[in-house]
Amino acid sequence: MSHAIGMDIGGTKTLLGIIRDDGRIEAQVKMPTAPQDGFDAAVRRFSGAIRGLLGQSNLRVADLAGIGIGCPGPLNPFTGVINNDYTLPSWGGSNIVKALSGEFGIPVSLENDADAALLGEGYAGAGRGAGNLVMLTFGTGVGGAVLNNGVIYRGAAGEHPEIGHVPIDPGGPTCYCGLNGCLESLASGSAIAEAGKRAGFADSQEVFARVLAGDGRAMRILARAVRACATGLWTIIHTFLPDRLILGGGIMQEHYELFEPAMLDVIKRAKLGPSTGMQLCKATLQNDAGLVGAGFLMMQSKPASK
Amino acid sequence: MSHAIGMDIGGTKTLLGIIRDDGRIEAQVKMPTAPQDGFDAAVRRFSGAIRGLLGQSNLRVADLAGIGIGCPGPLNPFTGVINNDYTLPSWGGSNIVKALSGEFGIPVSLENDADAALLGEGYAGAGRGAGNLVMLTFGTGVGGAVLNNGVIYRGAAGEHPEIGHVPIDPGGPTCYCGLNGCLESLASGSAIAEAGKRAGFADSQEVFARVLAGDGRAMRILARAVRACATGLWTIIHTFLPDRLILGGGIMQEHYELFEPAMLDVIKRAKLGPSTGMQLCKATLQNDAGLVGAGFLMMQSKPASK
Numbered sequence: 059m060s061h062a063i064g065m066d067i068g069g070t071k072t073l074l075g076i077i078r079d080d081g082r083i084e085a086q087v088k089m090p091t092a093p094q095d096g097f098d099a100a101v102r103r104f105s106g107a108i109r110g111l112l113g114q115s116n117l118r119v120a121d122l123a124g125i126g127i128g129c130p131g132p133l134n135p136f137t138g139v140i141n142n143d144y145t146l147p148s149w150g151g152s153n154i155v156k157a158l159s160g161e162f163g164i165p166v167s168l169e170n171d172a173d174a175a176l177l178g179e180g181y182a183g184a185g186r187g188a189g190n191l192v193m194l195t196f197g198t199g200v201g202g203a204v205l206n207n208g209v210i211y212r213g214a215a216g217e218h219p220e221i222g223h224v225p226i227d228p229g230g231p232t233c234y235c236g237l238n239g240c241l242e243s244l245a246s247g248s249a250i251a252e253a254g255k256r257a258g259f260a261d262s263q264e265v266f267a268r269v270l271a272g273d274g275r276a277m278r279i280l281a282r283a284v285r286a287c288a289t290g291l292w293t294i295i296h297t298f299l300p301d302r303l304i305l306g307g308g309i310m311q312e313h314y315e316l317f318e319p320a321m322l323d324v325i326k327r328a329k330l331g332p333s334t335g336m337q338l339c340k341a342t343l344q345n346d347a348g349l350v351g352a353g354f355l356m357m358q359s360k361p362a363s364k
Numbered sequence: 365m366s367h368a369i370g371m372d373i374g375g376t377k378t379l380l381g382i383i384r385d386d387g388r389i390e391a392q393v394k395m396p397t398a399p400q401d402g403f404d405a406a407v408r409r410f411s412g413a414i415r416g417l418l419g420q421s422n423l424r425v426a427d428l429a430g431i432g433i434g435c436p437g438p439l440n441p442f443t444g445v446i447n448n449d450y451t452l453p454s455w456g457g458s459n460i461v462k463a464l465s466g467e468f469g470i471p472v473s474l475e476n477d478a479d480a481a482l483l484g485e486g487y488a489g490a491g492r493g494a495g496n497l498v499m500l501t502f503g504t505g506v507g508g509a510v511l512n513n514g515v516i517y518r519g520a521a522g523e524h525p526e527i528g529h530v531p532i533d534p535g536g537p538t539c540y541c542g543l544n545g546c547l548e549s550l551a552s553g554s555a556i557a558e559a560g561k562r563a564g565f566a567d568s569q570e571v572f573a574r575v576l577a578g579d580g581r582a583m584r585i586l587a588r589a590v591r592a593c594a595t596g597l598w599t600i601i602h603t604f605l606p607d608r609l610i611l612g613g614g615i616m617q618e619h620y621e622l623f624e625p626a627m628l629d630v631i632k633r634a635k636l637g638p639s640t641g642m643q644l645c646k647a648t649l650q651n652d653a654g655l656v657g658a659g660f661l662m663m664q665s666k667p668a669s670k
Contacts, residue, residue, distance in 0.1 A: 225595050293530050
């Protein structure tokens with residue numbers, strides 16, 4: 059079976075596409091998620107879009123390996139229930155796997171969006187060829203996902219580790235995770251924007267623009283974020299011990315080269331890191347990673363719930 | 365097959381025992397490792413001891429599932445080669461799996477000693493019933509090992525993560541790992557002893573004795589170690605996300621209750637920890653964990669090398 063539907067659901071917009079098993083996107087459509095209209099209405103719109111994609115590609119439902127869905131958590135990848143009180147509150151407790159498999163009669167799989175993006179980069183992007191992979195995504199927050207021996211890492215209850223909240227600097231800002239100075243509180247887009255505002259800048263974009271112009275205040279804000287990433291990398295090396303770290307998200311898409319030297323220095327200094335070396339790279343699929351990875355969910359086996 | 369030989373090799377002494385598949389030690393012997401006499405001499409002594417154990421237990425070689433070995437790394441669990449330049453330098457490059465399987469004609473398996481101890485606690489001790497387990501061992505250094513879904517976690521090249529070297533406090537002591545202020549540099553027996561010496565105490569034992577007597581300097585040294593452990597636990601929750609953390613090693617065997625309250629507080633505060641909760645407990649097998657776990661190596665499948 060060489061095609062699957064991939065869905066990348068966000069709080070604002072949703073991407074749907076037909077994904078081939080070589081990672082290529084055959085056709086795709088973007089639509090508002092509109093969670094406020096309720097879950098049933100969303101399922102009707104998603105179903106219509108899937109039928110539209112099939113029509114324009116001359117494919118039938120029977121040609122699909124299934125429907126893979128990446129969605130911001132909390133969610134239960136084993137049951138299909140979405141419990142995201144933050145960005146999808148009106149969907150609370152809805153079962154999207156049940157709804158779409160009922161509609162189409164084919165396998166449907168749900169996964170945390172960070173894990174879906176990791177699968178996309180892992181199988182069709184910057185992670186190709188690495189079996190032990192960590193991806194950090196720097197956007198509004200800092201997301202993380204881990205591939206161990208080619209399989210998504212799951213902890214207690216099959217849940218997703220939150221690498222964005224590892225401790226970095228006890229003197230750092232307070233985070234909703236319960237800690238002061240986690241990685242997200244120091245290196246996320248929001249963290250850079252907030253520090254920027256205190257220094258008189260409009261947002262994180264202005265901070266980066268002022269860095270490139272050589273502004274000292276902006277460079278101190280950046281330096282704090284870079285140091286936090288370097289410390290976070292030390293943590294990743296001594297916990298998950300990956301072959302490769304992928305840096306993704308809007309900040310890295312634009313400014314990877316500002317972070318790279320400090321990160322490479324950490325890899326060089328870590329004597330107890332992988333004896334075979336470790337690679338650092340920038341995500342390549344960017345906004346498509348989640349969509350492509352969602353398609354790959356249907357081409358990767360998922361362990362049974364315990 | 366209900367019996368296996370377990371071997372727990374240390375730089376100074378080696379434990380050998382007959383381990384039953386319920387985790388009980390049927391018979392055991394302790395001998396000097398004497399690495400300075402060379403590898404071949406050690407294999408001869410180990411082989412003699414194994415035959416002695418079999419004789420006293422009325423077992424034959426054919427009754428054994430195999431020989432499982434825990435040994436301080438670096439080592440290669442897939443090939444059986446020991447490359448420990450620190451505590452077993454004269455054995456460098458020797459293949460203990462080849463030597464003992466040649467001698468006895470049964471399966472032999474080699475593993476990092478921290479992983480062997482984790483298997484022991486995991487299957488027959490404090491970890492029973494938890495599929496996602498992290499064990500930290502506080503002795504001269506700080507060792508760590510991870511069970512994920514019942515299987516030992518391996519990173520790049522099948523190697524072992526070094527959780528004892530996660531970053532804690534950039535103002536901390538310099539460690540051989542390349543970082544200032546890793547967990548080991550702040551909370552190991554050596555770290556406590558060194559801080560104790562600067563405060564006029566003889567060793568780590570005196571530091572703990574003075575803590576119990578209410579000495580302020582000793583309590584500050586302890587507080588630093590406890591804070592480091594609490595931060596390390598925050599890291600573990602947001603990376604490996606285990607069901608249970610086991611604290612082992614000499615320091616925890618004696619003083620677990622001094623560390624427990626701060627650790628439980630971290631578990632309570634970590635909002636993004638496992639939704640099903642997380643347990644903290646003290647190792648129960650103590651010095652036998654490595655020996656018992658080595659036996660269990662022969663009862664757990666090991667993934668093939670890649």
